[in-house]
Amino acid sequence: MAKQYETVIGLEVHVELATKTKIFCGCSTAFGGAPNTHTCPVCTGMPGTLPVLNKKVLEYAVAVGLATNCTVTRYGKFDRKNYFYPDNPQNYQISQLYLPICRDGSVEIETEAGKKQVGIHEIHMEEDAGKLIHDEWEDCSLVDYNRSGVPLIEIVSEPDMRNAEEVIAYLEKLRMLIQYLGASDCKLQEGSMRADVNLSVREAGAAEFGTRTEMKNLNSFRAIARAIEGERERQIELIESGQKVVQETRRWDDGKGESYAMRSKEDAQDYRYFPDPDLAPIVISDEWLAEIKAAQPEFRTEKMARYKKEYGIPDYDIEIITGSKHMADLFEETVRLCGEPKKVSNWLMVETLRLLKERGMDPEDICFSPENLAKLIRLVDGKSINGTVAKEVFEIMFEKDIDPEKYVEEKGLETVSDEGALRRAVEEVIAANPKSVEDYRNGKGKAIGFLVGQTMKAMKGKADPGMVNRLLKEML
Amino acid sequence: MANKISDETIEYVGILAKLELSGEEKEAAKADMGRMLDYIDKLGELDTDGVEPMSHVFAVQNVFREDVVTNGDMRADILKNAPGEKDGMFMAPRTFE
Numbered sequence: 107m108a109k110q111y112e113t114v115i116g117l118e119v120h121v122e123l124a125t126k127t128k129i130f131c132g133c134s135t136a137f138g139g140a141p142n143t144h145t146c147p148v149c150t151g152m153p154g155t156l157p158v159l160n161k162k163v164l165e166y167a168v169a170v171g172l173a174t175n176c177t178v179t180r181y182g183k184f185d186r187k188n189y190f191y192p193d194n195p196q197n198y199q200i201s202q203l204y205l206p207i208c209r210d211g212s213v214e215i216e217t218e219a220g221k222k223q224v225g226i227h228e229i230h231m232e233e234d235a236g237k238l239i240h241d242e243w244e245d246c247s248l249v250d251y252n253r254s255g256v257p258l259i260e261i262v263s264e265p266d267m268r269n270a271e272e273v274i275a276y277l278e279k280l281r282m283l284i285q286y287l288g289a290s291d292c293k294l295q296e297g298s299m300r301a302d303v304n305l306s307v308r309e310a311g312a313a314e315f316g317t318r319t320e321m322k323n324l325n326s327f328r329a330i331a332r333a334i335e336g337e338r339e340r341q342i343e344l345i346e347s348g349q350k351v352v353q354e355t356r357r358w359d360d361g362k363g364e365s366y367a368m369r370s371k372e373d374a375q376d377y378r379y380f381p382d383p384d385l386a387p388i389v390i391s392d393e394w395l396a397e398i399k400a401a402q403p404e405f406r407t408e409k410m411a412r413y414k415k416e417y418g419i420p421d422y423d424i425e426i427i428t429g430s431k432h433m434a435d436l437f438e439e440t441v442r443l444c445g446e447p448k449k450v451s452n453w454l455m456v457e458t459l460r461l462l463k464e465r466g467m468d469p470e471d472i473c474f475s476p477e478n479l480a481k482l483i484r485l486v487d488g489k490s491i492n493g494t495v496a497k498e499v500f501e502i503m504f505e506k507d508i509d510p511e512k513y514v515e516e517k518g519l520e521t522v523s524d525e526g527a528l529r530r531a532v533e534e535v536i537a538a539n540p541k542s543v544e545d546y547r548n549g550k551g552k553a554i555g556f557l558v559g560q561t562m563k564a565m566k567g568k569a570d571p572g573m574v575n576r577l578l579k580e581m582l
Numbered sequence: 583m584a585n586k587i588s589d590e591t592i593e594y595v596g597i598l599a600k601l602e603l604s605g606e607e608k609e610a611a612k613a614d615m616g617r618m619l620d621y622i623d624k625l626g627e628l629d630t631d632g633v634e635p636m637s638h639v640f641a642v643q644n645v646f647r648e649d650v651v652t653n654g655d656m657r658a659d660i661l662k663n664a665p666g667e668k669d670g671m672f673m674a675p676r677t678f679e
């Protein structure tokens with residue numbers, strides 16, 4: 107019988123914090139600036155400059171630690187991680203090795219196999235590096251330091267996961283907690299959340315871990331799942347053919363579905379960490395910690411209970427809506443504006459989910475405002491537009507966040523409630539469709555559906571279907 | 583000098599520091615590093631039982647800034663420090679992943 111193997115996985119997750127400024131200087135963290143327009147002497151590593159810690163970075167890091175049941179380090183400091191690479195202008199990255207801000211936490215994940223705790227080894231604060239562009243013409247590298255000094259936290263898990271499903275459940279859990287905290291938008295595709303996968307295999311039942319590799323460049327849940335499967339197979343093949351797994355960093359190529367080793371042995375990682383003398387130690391008092399704790403938002407479990415009590419929408423809807431902080435915020439604000447929880451939930455659960463799925467988008471990508479959704483609901487409630495028109499308008503709103511009131515007016519989409527006009531349309535439809543009229547009169551109730559459809563078509567979809575139905579029945 | 587630095591060590595330190603040392607320079611560096619380690623050994627003779635490890639010499643803590651943008655676009659000045667410039671970016675020797 108073939109040997110059984112167990113996969114052992116730990117994750118290093120980098121999350122870009124949602125601060126306005128960088129971790130050690132007053133430069134903006136905004137995306138999309140022209141190269142090097144968000145830089146200063148500090149974040150380009152000019153000699154003699156002094157970094158000063160952004161208080162918000164520390165508070166976000168502590169908040170994430172509290173949300174993941176960590177012990178917060180009450181006396182912390184920063185260390186220098188030394189390496190030479192052009193994206194790192196100081197020749198060291200300011201990070202935390204000896205006294206990371208949070209330690210020994212855990213989060214609960216749920217998969218088909220049930221609930222499970224995944225341990226968090228530590229969370230530390232550090233700075234991001236610049237961006238390198240390789241210039242083929244000049245045979246040189248070009249560097250943009252706009253991202254240099256953007257605040258990151260790195261969340262290091264224990265090797266507690268055993269398969270891709272658990273890894274994804276863990277990442278989704280982290281993402282949700284952090285989004286609820288407002289500490290980051292956690293978008294994998296855009297790199298505001300990055301996961302490195304440490305993976306080893308061992309024979310089932312073995313007490314010792316096998317040699318692990320670290321996999322980088324994973325920018326979607328799908329890529330992570332594929333990389334885990336690929337690396338597991340690669341390591342098992344090595345072991346079965348009598349070779350050894352080499353401890354190394356590998357880069358995943360999702361297009362090819364394979365990985366390759368990134369760094370050679372000669373270039374072994376030796377970062378020679380030492381305390382950064384430019385940054386003062388951090389002392390977190392009981393009072394400050396209590397303040398950060400008190401400012402924690404309502405998390406999902408509490409929110410779900412409140413939705414049930416306050417809005418009376420189905421459990422399934424609550425589950426989906428609270429699964430994304432952005433969707434939950436959108437829901438609550440729209441309900442506040444229009445007072446119709448069931449209708450708001452319906453728009454989110456049916457049309458919104460359908461469009462998200464069709465376009466392969468995440469709930470975080472929803473761009474329409476609560477104001478506009480509330481307006482659309484009011485238009486339908488006031489019978490200004492019918493359901494079919496509402497769906498069309500919604501689709502455009504989903505795309506471009508248009509004001510539905512203006513749009514309906516400009517395009518002349520209001521429901522025709524002029525009974526005279528409707529009556530004329532119905533008369534014409536009756537005259538033009540003698541066969542269906544006869545069917546209906548002979549007791550084929552279904553035939554009326556066709557006649558309603560024909561009338562709606564004649565009215566270019568802008569009639570109130572209830573009214574059309576009533577008029578037809580009356581006139582047949 | 584009690585501490586002897588091996589050829590492998592000086593080679594490795596050279597790689598980490600991105601330094602190419604001549605044979606003569608290597609010997610000089612080996613001697614310097616040996617003397618430094620002797621000094622560390624000297625410090626090691628001190629009785630530090632019960633002394634808290636210290637990471638900073640100054641009695642300051644909690645030096646923070648608020649999360650407010652204070653810097654504007656200073657690219658022109660920043661790029662004056664670049665060894666070379668192209669398209670608003672620093673030019674560096676070609677690097678490989």
Ligand SMILES: [Zn+2]
Pocket residue numbers: 128131132133144145146147148149150255653
């Ligand atoms: Zn800066």
